[in-house]
Amino acid sequence: MDADITIIGAGIIGLAIAAELSDGRTNMYIVEKNETHGRGISSRNSEVIHAGIYYPTGSLKGRLCVEGRELLYELCREYKIPHRRTGKLIIATGEDEMGEVASLEAAALRNGVTSVEMITRERIAEMEPHIRAVGALYSPDTGIVSAHALMDYFLHAAREKGAEIACGTEVNEVEPVAGGYMISTQNREGERFSFTSERVVNAAGLYSDRIAAMIGKTYDHHYCKGDYFSIANVKKDTVQRLVYPVPEKNHVGLGVHLTLDLGGRLKLGPDATYIARIEEYKVDASKADRFYAAAVKFLPFIKREDIVADMSGIRPKLQGPGETFRDFVISEDKPGFVNLVGIESPGLTAAPAIARRVKSLLNGGVS
Ligand SMILES: Cc1cc2nc3c(=O)[nH]c(=O)nc-3n(C[C@H](O)[C@H](O)[C@H](O)COP(=O)(O)OP(=O)(O)OC[C@H]3O[C@@H](n4cnc5c(N)ncnc54)[C@H](O)[C@@H]3O)c2cc1C
Numbered sequence: 502m503d504a505d506i507t508i509i510g511a512g513i514i515g516l517a518i519a520a521e522l523s524d525g526r527t528n529m530y531i532v533e534k535n536e537t538h539g540r541g542i543s544s545r546n547s548e549v550i551h552a553g554i555y556y557p558t559g560s561l562k563g564r565l566c567v568e569g570r571e572l573l574y575e576l577c578r579e580y581k582i583p584h585r586r587t588g589k590l591i592i593a594t595g596e597d598e599m600g601e602v603a604s605l606e607a608a609a610l611r612n613g614v615t616s617v618e619m620i621t622r623e624r625i626a627e628m629e630p631h632i633r634a635v636g637a638l639y640s641p642d643t644g645i646v647s648a649h650a651l652m653d654y655f656l657h658a659a660r661e662k663g664a665e666i667a668c669g670t671e672v673n674e675v676e677p678v679a680g681g682y683m684i685s686t687q688n689r690e691g692e693r694f695s696f697t698s699e700r701v702v703n704a705a706g707l708y709s710d711r712i713a714a715m716i717g718k719t720y721d722h723h724y725c726k727g728d729y730f731s732i733a734n735v736k737k738d739t740v741q742r743l744v745y746p747v748p749e750k751n752h753v754g755l756g757v758h759l760t761l762d763l764g765g766r767l768k769l770g771p772d773a774t775y776i777a778r779i780e781e782y783k784v785d786a787s788k789a790d791r792f793y794a795a796a797v798k799f800l801p802f803i804k805r806e807d808i809v810a811d812m813s814g815i816r817p818k819l820q821g822p823g824e825t826f827r828d829f830v831i832s833e834d835k836p837g838f839v840n841l842v843g844i845e846s847p848g849l850t851a852a853p854a855i856a857r858r859v860k861s862l863l864n865g866g867v868s
Contacts, residue, residue, distance in 0.1 A: 503698070504529065506530075508532070508701075508704055509684075512541045513651065517855065518859050523661075530664070531665070533667065533668045538652060542815065542845075548760075551570065551643060551846070552570060553612050555748060557826055565855055567614060568857075582646065583763050584644055584646040586642065587645055587742050587761060588642075588643060588644075590639055602638050606638050628742065631740060643743055667686075683696075700863060702859060704844075709841055720819065723820065723821045725773050728813045729770035730769045730789060739767065745758040745759075746795075757792055757795035759800060770792065775821075775822045783813070784810040839863065841855070
């Protein structure tokens with residue numbers, strides 16, 4: 502087997518790229534170490550379609566979020582992928598936070614998120630009578646989506662145009678050879694298999710720094726865990742929009758916030774804690790008191806006993822503890838070899854725009 506393009510990793514990023522690059526003529530393989538697609542970071546996140554407010558102006562995170570968000574809504578509409586444009590409130594719980602909210606409005610406008618609007622306490626009370634806030638930035642273009650339905654769609658679209666996927670197959674070596682790269686894999690039974698590929702896209706999520714190292718390129722992921730706590734089902738549908746406090750300094754996390762799923766269930770989190778081990782998903786139930794204390798300030802209807810440890814996810818961050826903002830890396834580090842590193846939030850939202858960027862990189866230019 503020889504491939505024109507090999508994509509390493511079948512998460513939202515690899516699958517979006519596969520859908521974008523497949524054309525019925527290109528010999529494309531997607532290689533995934535798990536037994537099915539979509540079991541990595543893409544299955545452990547908030548499923549929020551971000552508007553693109555927080556990111557430094559001109560950053561890839563900011564630009565690809567804004568572009569990806571609209572592409573995503575279009576796809577969702579056209580292919581009936583479950584989603585909802587819920588809207589989001591970034592709230593001040595006291596007058597002292599209003600300056601911060603106003604500066605987020607300015608950041609949003611700089612980033613081209615022009616639909617945002619500052620709203621008063623009275624307007625908040627009409628929109629969300631059960632939350633407590635003195636003012637807010639309202640983002641009508643934030644929403645939620647079924648990440649799994651989206652990944653299924655991308656996989657289907659790629660396969661329809663000839664892409665093939667090999668699950669349960671781990672890439673453990675990549676070597677530059679004449680005309681491309683030799684990719685060595687091993688399946689779950691321990692069988693080894695090698696093939697050559699003219700071009701390679703490294704979309705291995707948490708492990709993409711390790712794949713990059715195979716071609717001699719050094720990146721270092723820091724793993725930053727986010728725990729979620731769910732709010733009892735009886736409180737379901739009490740709030741209709743996502744509600745975020747003003748973010749933490751240095752954008753390590755966005756603070757304990759309220760997200761919804763498509764069934765109207767309420768969830769708090771994720772928080773942000775750097776961890777040493779790569780896949781340690783156990784939620785620290787002892788954080789429940791802290792989550793409750795942070796959330797009850799703006800969600801006065803919740804009780805301590807409503808809060809139960811839920812799931813967690815792990816971010817592949819280039820930004821280490823105490824460091825400042827780091828952008829996505831989407832880089833053709835060797836001819837025909839594109840690395841995607843540090844693809845944390847808003848990776849889900851940006852996925853279709855990231856896919857377009859990878860396509861233009863491989864076609865010799867970036868738009
Ligand atoms: C807690 C949390 C909340 C988030 N919330 C949001 C949000 O609300 N909105 C948003 O836009 N973004 C969000 N994100 C970010 C988003 O989830 C990620 O950017 C996105 O899912 C990354 O997708 P991926 O395809 O790069 O990684 P993954 O989904 O992890 O896919 C990578 C794949 O590569 C495979 N792989 C790894 N190594 C190998 C190998 N050697 N051989 C073969 N296969 C390999 C893995 O098994 C995996 O399936 C969040 C992230 C986290 C952690």
